[in-house]
Amino acid sequence: MSDPVVQVSGLRYGVGRRRIFDGLDLTVARGKVTAVMGPSGTGKTTLLRLITGQVMPLEGEVTVFGQSVPTLPKLELYALRRRMGMLFQNGALLTDLSVFENVAFPVREHARLPESVLRALVLSKLHAVGLRGAADLMPGQLSGGMARRVALARAIVMDPELLIYDEPFVGLDPISMGVIVRLIRELNDALGITSIVVSHDVDELALISHHSYLLSEGKVVAQGSPAELRDSPLEVVRQFMSGEADGPVPFHYPAPDYLEQLRS
Amino acid sequence: MMFEPIQRIGRVGVFFGRLLVQCGPALLRPRAVVHQIFNAGARSLIIIMLCGLFVGMVLGLQGFDLLQRFGSEDALGVAAALGLLKELGPVVTALLFAGRAGTSLTSEIGLMRATDQLTAMEIMAVDPLRHVVAPRFLGGLIAMPLLVAIFNLVGLFGAQLIGVQLMGVDPGAFWSQMQSAVELDDVSEGIVKSVCFGIACSLIAVYEGYNAEPTAAGVGLATTRTVVISSVLTLLIDYMLTAAFLGR
Numbered sequence: 001m002s003d004p005v006v007q008v009s010g011l012r013y014g015v016g017r018r019r020i021f022d023g024l025d026l027t028v029a030r031g032k033v034t035a036v037m038g039p040s041g042t043g044k045t046t047l048l049r050l051i052t053g054q055v056m057p058l059e060g061e062v063t064v065f066g067q068s069v070p071t072l073p074k075l076e077l078y079a080l081r082r083r084m085g086m087l088f089q090n091g092a093l094l095t096d097l098s099v100f101e102n103v104a105f106p107v108r109e110h111a112r113l114p115e116s117v118l119r120a121l122v123l124s125k126l127h128a129v130g131l132r133g134a135a136d137l138m139p140g141q142l143s144g145g146m147a148r149r150v151a152l153a154r155a156i157v158m159d160p161e162l163l164i165y166d167e168p169f170v171g172l173d174p175i176s177m178g179v180i181v182r183l184i185r186e187l188n189d190a191l192g193i194t195s196i197v198v199s200h201d202v203d204e205l206a207l208i209s210h211h212s213y214l215l216s217e218g219k220v221v222a223q224g225s226p227a228e229l230r231d232s233p234l235e236v237v238r239q240f241m242s243g244e245a246d247g248p249v250p251f252h253y254p255a256p257d258y259l260e261q262l263r264s
Numbered sequence: 265m266m267f268e269p270i271q272r273i274g275r276v277g278v279f280f281g282r283l284l285v286q287c288g289p290a291l292l293r294p295r296a297v298v299h300q301i302f303n304a305g306a307r308s309l310i311i312i313m314l315c316g317l318f319v320g321m322v323l324g325l326q327g328f329d330l331l332q333r334f335g336s337e338d339a340l341g342v343a344a345a346l347g348l349l350k351e352l353g354p355v356v357t358a359l360l361f362a363g364r365a366g367t368s369l370t371s372e373i374g375l376m377r378a379t380d381q382l383t384a385m386e387i388m389a390v391d392p393l394r395h396v397v398a399p400r401f402l403g404g405l406i407a408m409p410l411l412v413a414i415f416n417l418v419g420l421f422g423a424q425l426i427g428v429q430l431m432g433v434d435p436g437a438f439w440s441q442m443q444s445a446v447e448l449d450d451v452s453e454g455i456v457k458s459v460c461f462g463i464a465c466s467l468i469a470v471y472e473g474y475n476a477e478p479t480a481a482g483v484g485l486a487t488t489r490t491v492v493i494s495s496v497l498t499l500l501i502d503y504m505l506t507a508a509f510l511g512r
Contacts, residue, residue, distance in 0.1 A: 081386075094384075
């Protein structure tokens with residue numbers, strides 16, 4: 001295996017008194033699709049914010065392309081981010097720009113291309129996600145699935161080496177879901193990029209990921225290929241993979257004794 | 265509790281500094297700034313002109329009533345011009361600006377924050393301060409003095425309408441007294457005030473939007489704060505500037 005794209009070790013992070021990560025270790029191999037799974041509220045999105053340098057860890061190392069993210073000055077962090085693309089949960093399209101201009105936005109900001117070249121580039125990316133015909137629409141006119149595909153076109157327009165997906169499957173109908181699932185793996189293999197997918201949709205992730213991490217309570221509790229995770233003997237993994245309501249991850253939010261509370 | 269307002273002033277100050285650094289690069293894209301001048305300025309024109317007219321008409325009525333007690337209703341032109349140029353024009357325009365343009369700036373930026381648009385820009389290695397906040401700040405800042413000028417113009421027309429047309433003040437006296445009594449200093453006092461109000465109101469609006477809590481309630485709260493803080497700040501700055509100008 002060549003050097004990893006993302007290396008997280010001994011990561012500790014918290015907000016106020018709440019501990020989110022307590023000694024997290026994780027590696028993302030070059031050219032692979034790495035899945036990060038876990039119940040809601042385990043800080044999966046926070047992990048992405050740490051990898052992209054939006055928040056700083058309390059302790060531990062976050063290395064992307066061999067550079068330590070938390071210690072980078074702003075300009076170098078911005079240079080590093082140009083090598084990444086990120087797909088947000090709700091697309092995060094700029095609402096005052098058309099679909100075409102949204103995809104063109106990062107290119108206009110970072111490169112001076114003749115208008116004809118820019119046009120060809122943007123249309124080719126929109127074609128890749130099947131939305132060349134929607135170039136003139138405004139984000140408000142798109143369905144949730146279309147918005148996410150436009151956001152995906154925008155994320156790949158600068159030809160990133162690392163693509164990060166934050167909950168790409170949430171709230172999609174089965175057809176849009178199938179499209180996104182296929183696109184993630186196809187883009188990864190065709191463009192030779194590295195992908196991180198944060199999600200809790202076990203079945204979809206099993207279709208596309210090479211390696212999966214399962215997070216719970218601030219740590220990696222299990223990792224391996226989709227098949228290895230499915231056959232894991234660990235109770236917490238079984239509960240998550242088969243979706244049982246109660247188990248090591250309790251159904252009830254911590255509360256005082258029910259009877260006591262009713263009597264008081 | 266005691267330190268909270270002081271911390272807040274400090275945070276706004278730091279934000280202002282970071283914003284100023286980004287204003288230079290933002291000026292290199294004049295189209296974005298012009299677009300924001302249109303948003304903050306042209307879209308406020310109707311309300312500014314309407315209010316200017318009524319303020320001027322009230323000045324005409326009250327001024328006439330006051331001055332005729334001393335038999336000097338010919339000075340109505342001077343009274344209306346000084347009142348508008350030095351005080352009412354800048355202050356009322358700033359209050360209206362906070363309610364019309366300030367709130368729309370805050371809620372727009374706040375919603376961009378809430379829908380991850382600002383974060384997405386940061387991930388695309390684009391500084392949202394430069395790209396989103398600075399053009400809006402500059403747009404508001406440039407629009408304010410222009411709006412004040414228009415407010416004054418319409419206000420004078422309103423005062424003239426009531427004083428000369430309705431109450432029968434001699435038009436020659438109305439205009440010539442105004443022309444001879446209003447000094448350049450009076451005009452520049454109004455301009456200085458309008459620029460200061462422009463900075464204050466635009467800064468508060470973009471600061472509240474940029475730092476709004478990314479929820480529906482958070483954006484609502486930030487919008488309310490914009491109006492309240494801008495209004496109070498406008499009147500506070502107005503007092504200090506008036507004192508400074510009179511003390512020269």
